[in-house]
Amino acid sequence: MILKKDNLASIVERFKDLRIAIIGDVMLDSYITGTVKRISPEAPVPVVNVKSEFFRFGGAANCAYNIQKLGAKPLLYGVIGNDNNGSTFISLLEQSGMSSEYLFIDAKRPTTTKTRVIAHTQQLVRIDSEISDEISQKAQDAIVKNIEKNINNIDAILLQDYNKGVLTKDLIHRVIEIANQHNKIVTVDPKFKNFFEYKNVTLMKPNRKETEDALGITIENEEDLKNAGLELIERLKSKYVLITLSEEGAAIFDSENKFSKIPTKARKVADVSGAGDTVISTLTCSLAAGASIFEATYLGNLAGGIVCEQVGVVPIEKETLLNEITNDKMEITIL
Numbered sequence: 064m065i066l067k068k069d070n071l072a073s074i075v076e077r078f079k080d081l082r083i084a085i086i087g088d089v090m091l092d093s094y095i096t097g098t099v100k101r102i103s104p105e106a107p108v109p110v111v112n113v114k115s116e117f118f119r120f121g122g123a124a125n126c127a128y129n130i131q132k133l134g135a136k137p138l139l140y141g142v143i144g145n146d147n148n149g150s151t152f153i154s155l156l157e158q159s160g161m162s163s164e165y166l167f168i169d170a171k172r173p174t175t176t177k178t179r180v181i182a183h184t185q186q187l188v189r190i191d192s193e194i195s196d197e198i199s200q201k202a203q204d205a206i207v208k209n210i211e212k213n214i215n216n217i218d219a220i221l222l223q224d225y226n227k228g229v230l231t232k233d234l235i236h237r238v239i240e241i242a243n244q245h246n247k248i249v250t251v252d253p254k255f256k257n258f259f260e261y262k263n264v265t266l267m268k269p270n271r272k273e274t275e276d277a278l279g280i281t282i283e284n285e286e287d288l289k290n291a292g293l294e295l296i297e298r299l300k301s302k303y304v305l306i307t308l309s310e311e312g313a314a315i316f317d318s319e320n321k322f323s324k325i326p327t328k329a330r331k332v333a334d335v336s337g338a339g340d341t342v343i344s345t346l347t348c349s350l351a352a353g354a355s356i357f358e359a360t361y362l363g364n365l366a367g368g369i370v371c372e373q374v375g376v377v378p379i380e381k382e383t384l385l386n387e388i389t390n391d392k393m394e395i396t397i398l
């Protein structure tokens with residue numbers, strides 16, 4: 064099968080009409096940069112003279128930002144604290160043109176924040192402020208109620224799990240049930256905990272390591288890969304399972320036990336941070352825009368590859384993706 068560039072570009076252009084709900088662990092990424100000229104007399108650690116501090120979206124919030132940059136409208140559902148980092152997070156949303164309307168504020172939890180101290184381009188330490196216990200029943204009920212209220216105006220639901228407590232078993236089951244009752248696309252970017260709770264979804268997208276961890280196996284060759292994908296299809300009852308394979312592309316499995324592979328374009332990788340968020344965001348938008356699983360996977364891989372060429376967590380821009388489709392001289396073939 065050969066994918067047509069005109070069709071791919073048309074899919075991306077249709078993103079502008081989409082409303083995508085993102086449910087998951089939202090995070091604030093804080094960066095403190097500076098210089099080091101001496102070691103502290105108090106302990107054998109460097110003294111950082113701070114030059115700047117800035118913030119970025121992390122976790123499910125980065126997915127929402129990618130979706131917005133692709134031209135669709137993100138509806139972000141998650142939990143933040145009633146704290147300074149929560150206020151910063153809301154300000155960052157507003158500055159980026161996104162709404163905080165569907166966030167639940169819980170005064171008993173801190174806003175999940177990862178602070179990185181960097182000097183001379185070298186990360187010296189990361190400080191995590193978080194509680195990864197399950198969110199309250201009140202928070203879960205509020206998210207479900209809002210999804211039910213808006214379901215007719217939602218084109219797809221993306222469940223982005225970082226094992227920080229938002230996607231509980233109960234919330235997962237309730238959201239998937241609502242989506243299936245209304246024939247809505249559900250895509251999942253899972254982590255180890257609750258991996259097999261994501262049953263009856265449209266697309267499950269683990270990477271190779273997540274697949275190995277979930278099944279307790281090692282994928283060493285294509286036969287191992289095929290067996291793993293088919294087992295996931297059987298156990299999850301999903302329409303598609305897509306296992307991302309880094310530079311080897313991606314493997315697609317469907318509910319009819321068919322197996323295909325899509326290669327990825329060779330690139331100079333600078334930083335893989337946030338690439339998974341970009342892939343699942345682009346995949347979700349593509350499926351919601353009417354793409355086939357092959358078209359959606361190609362676009363997701365392409366978008367993820369583009370952001371890997373840049374340093375830091377950056378979103379995929381719609382125009383960048385369109386230009387890449389136009390300028391790509393590869394014949395896009397499904398194996």
